[in-house]
Amino acid sequence: xxxxxxxxxxxxxxxxxxxxxxxxxxxxxxxxxxxxxxxxxxxxxxxxxxxxxxxxxxxxxxxxxxxxxxxxxxxxxxxxxxxxxxxxxxxxxxxxxxxxxxxxxxxxxxxxxxxxxxxxxxxxxxxxxxxxxxxxxxxxxxxxxxxxxxxxxxxxxxxxxxxxxxxxxxxxxxxxxxxxxxxxxxxxxxxxxxxxxxxxxxxxxxxxxxxxxxxxxxxxxxxxxxxxxxxxxxxxxxxxxxxxxxxxxxxxxxxxxxxxxxxxxxxxxxxx
Numbered sequence: 001x002x003x004x005x006x007x008x009x010x011x012x013x014x015x016x017x018x019x020x021x022x023x024x025x026x027x028x029x030x031x032x033x034x035x036x037x038x039x040x041x042x043x044x045x046x047x048x049x050x051x052x053x054x055x056x057x058x059x060x061x062x063x064x065x066x067x068x069x070x071x072x073x074x075x076x077x078x079x080x081x082x083x084x085x086x087x088x089x090x091x092x093x094x095x096x097x098x099x100x101x102x103x104x105x106x107x108x109x110x111x112x113x114x115x116x117x118x119x120x121x122x123x124x125x126x127x128x129x130x131x132x133x134x135x136x137x138x139x140x141x142x143x144x145x146x147x148x149x150x151x152x153x154x155x156x157x158x159x160x161x162x163x164x165x166x167x168x169x170x171x172x173x174x175x176x177x178x179x180x181x182x183x184x185x186x187x188x189x190x191x192x193x194x195x196x197x198x199x200x201x202x203x204x205x206x207x208x209x210x211x212x213x214x215x216x217x218x219x220x221x222x223x224x225x226x227x228x229x230x231x232x233x234x235x236x237x238x239x240x241x242x243x244x245x246x247x248x249x250x251x252x253x254x255x256x257x258x259x260x261x262x263x264x265x266x267x268x269x270x271x272x
Contacts, residue, residue, distance in 0.1 A: 011165070013036055064078075083111065179207065182230065196211070198210045
């Protein structure tokens, strides 16, 4: 009845400056840095070698060894407290009083942002969020959930915006089987949809094309492929991946998502 919804991902490709988030009552401060998660670690999560969602409540020797092998800084490995949506939260603070009492609230705020990013309220991924310092009020009444979570959420989102937050679009890697004589028509159909031909080969008298297409341009592809190849071509899904959205499409995609969700269409910018 309407065009299906495509779920994008929000992320960053450069390290943010240190951002200070203040609680609504101004009595608590959280200092946060966000940077891209290392490619090797992210790939290990995609491949299932490391869980993309795990809370580290005690020493995990197997995880520590794997992260060390992948080249992650050992001090960061020791301070890792949570993995969520293939992103990491690291507590790099030292000797902060009352930290144990607010840590669960801080982790909940981290999860909130990963489900609800700053650009278009899409899920976030491939982030390393580091809490570098905290200043907490001595009275527990002034450091409750209503003070901690908004401050940490704001700081993470601002850090992402300062790190030039961008969108990852889902893409499908597909296999197209068809007779060789209609291969040109199939390739044109793929390229007209911002697709990329990855490989072509012949097998048992038929041609096989491996291609990668954006999910947003895939709607109606099956019918178009059948039409272009006189019903002789068909495709199957190999895998789905996420890649950086082209810069020329960034603004229109983000504004389109925000409009669909009933948000103001202006793309958020970091506050001064």
